[in-house]
Amino acid sequence: MDLKRVLLERFGYENFRPGQEEVIRHVLDNRDTIAILPTGMGKSLCYQLPGIIMEGSVLIISPLVSLMEDQAMRMRRNGEKQVIALTSFLPYIERQRIIGELQNYKFIFISPEMLTQESFGRQLKRLPISLVVVDEAHCISQWGFDFRPDYLRIGDFLKQSGNPPLLALTATADEKVLNDIQRYLGMENPIVQRHSLDRPNISYSIRQVNSAFEKTKWIKDRVTQTVGPGIIYASSRKRADELAIELQLEGVAVQSYHAGKEQDDRSIIQEQFLSGELEWICATNAFGMGVHKDDIRQVIHDHLPPTVAAYIQEVGRAGRDGRPAAATLLYMQTDEQTTSFIIQSDLPGEEEIRHYTKMVSEGNPPGEAAELASLTETGKRVIDYYRERYPLEEILLRLDRLSNEKNEELQQMTQLVKGGACIRQSALSYFGELCRRKPEECCSNCGLNDSGWLYEKESKKSAKERVSWDERITILLG
Amino acid sequence: MNLSSILLFVISKMDGQRTLNAGFHLLRGKKSGQTLTDVEYFNVKPFFGILPKLEDSTYAKAIDELMEAGLLIQDDKFVCLTQQGNKKVEELPEFHFRGWDYRGREMVFFSRIALLVQTLSYMSKGESSFTPIQRDRDTQLFVKRLLERQPYTDPGFSKRIGDELKMALLQSGMSDVQKYIFACRLTGRSETAKTWDQLAAELGEGTDVLRLLFIESLHRLLPIVEESDDFPFLTKSAFEIKVHSYLTDSALHTKKLFDRGHSMESIASIRNLKMSTIEDHVIEMAMNDKRFPVTHFVSEDQIRAVISKSAEMGTKRLKLLKKEFDTLSYFELRLILTARKDVE
């Protein structure tokens, strides 16, 4: 089939990006497929194009309501009208109406918890489904920030609906994660389509320092002397705030971003960053998902990320436009401990789990019990899921194993930082990939010349003039 | 305006008859019987729930400041103003909050306006692609419906909305700073809103002060647009913002049973709730309904006796009144004090 013609006629692109065509062909052959593509490289085309060709609807399971609404909106804007995003946030009546007329939609985005809703399940059974897509499929495997226990239910759902063809999409996947995806989704002999995770336009460097003070000093110098836009990742809200203030004192257009800020201010900060009013963001890992900004030139880590996967994902937000970008990680001896502590405090301990399960089995409402046992939101969801399947001792065992795995992952990250080997190679090998060609600007361990482009800083735009309230409304609305 | 000045005012209203906590619960809008009764007793409805997310540490700090400045003192349990404090209250500017009517929902109103303005700012310039500044699904649906079948790509239309907004801000009587803050919280194609931190740095005020000014400005704007025909789009944006049933959901449930003739005991057992909770509900009902049949529970004579004694002693403290009226329960006393307005 002439896929290129479809691509041009329906999407207006001349060529496929690397990996896209292969994935699309597998899907059209009705093979279960796992596609590993870097973020922002056009994953959604991998189901949109086959969806147009195949009979029946495409069901896309996505972890974040906001992401899936964005995606549905973008598709609608590009002329695809039969798109709907169905979430439990929709008002009940509206949801029922949509569920009643599902057959009118070609692309149906749902959040995983919808799968457990009976009325939806019933309606779905009557629907001819050509393809089920699991977006951000790594959420099925990881603990903590990304792990979605609801994802574990997808497998059950697929079995009940007669195993339709499956496409699992993810940006970062190492062998362990891949195995989990295969196992939990019950995929049989899937084709794994991997596109290189290497980003040749990003240079990696690691700097050893002796104190937090030295980190701050380095960041101050760096940010005032080199180009943005950039993101600085910090381990805590407090540190993100602190860095933002230090930089503001240097006259940098910067704000901190974390879950401790009210939602309106977070949206505003994101918008200012996109529009270029802010040059830098000091953030916790809460920042980044769903932010589409191509010209980020630098990512700086003020802390040690908990896994290589998280590190690569955060760094991968730089240089999406293909132009050179620099990633710098500042490291000091105590960072490992700090990160380890954060990881462990995210995991529910044995005592908390026992306390919680005991209270629930005594008939206390789960919400209250979780609070009393000081379980986190994610912790509760995970344990609830396990509780349906395993006895207490097994749950404890599993969580223990999880904790060990987390530690191992941190060890790998530490090794990457302290090992002294080529950072690019080490990171890629962690994902089972060989680095075929090193770019000139590879990493600090291979040796970096101080790149000229970093210092081509335009003179600062003069601060905006203050406009009065009614002028401002006029500017906005005419 | 700041938290301390509001507290000073509220505490002066409470007249040395309440503990420190009362002010905290009032500002956070706690829907418990005691707080709801206080609201009525002391005429502090405007401040009910104006700071739903107030932290206790912030509150404690404001109180400490007042104490250190010698404006407040605490005698064993209750707080009251010093002479200096009383003088200070006189000098306070007038507050224009309408907390009882809006209870934090003024922010929903503003979210709608913010999204409306952003949408029109892009659409009128022929751009249909932008990241909505409001993530909340309900707000998005609301604005979508609001703009259905409107000429939202027409620059003339967006200008009309802009003019409507300007006029309403002018008529609301808010101060210039308040208008400035309002405008600076709006985002569009060519301007992005400012965060509270940015506004604080620019205006040289703390973020809490700015937020209070902002809330007050919305409380001034809302009544204007609710009552006038001159602001069709703002009026629509204010749809269901004002609290229409002043009862809490739970109290409403109790009221239904009560209206069907159930006794309090019977309601408590049907709803499987504690008697004290049902008592709170009844107080709430009495507060919100001028024709509530108080005499169901206490006699006219008892009402008259309690009211005159309370006036004579110059107190509304239940403990003291209870000593005088041993046969009446706390609940009955509270009910009488709540309903006293009608008797007077």
Ligand SMILES: Nc1ncnc2c1ncn2[C@@H]1O[C@H](COP(=O)(O)OP(=O)(O)OP(=O)(O)O)[C@@H](O)[C@H]1O
């Ligand atoms: N073959 C192509 N040629 C040119 N542009 C493309 C092609 N495929 C996709 N794009 C563009 O690339 C951008 C990113 O695509 P998409 O939204 O699918 O990203 P994604 O991989 O899902 O990213 P994220 O993981 O961040 O959501 C879009 O603007 C899309 O229009």
Ligand SMILES: [Zn+2]
């Ligand atoms: Zn290298």
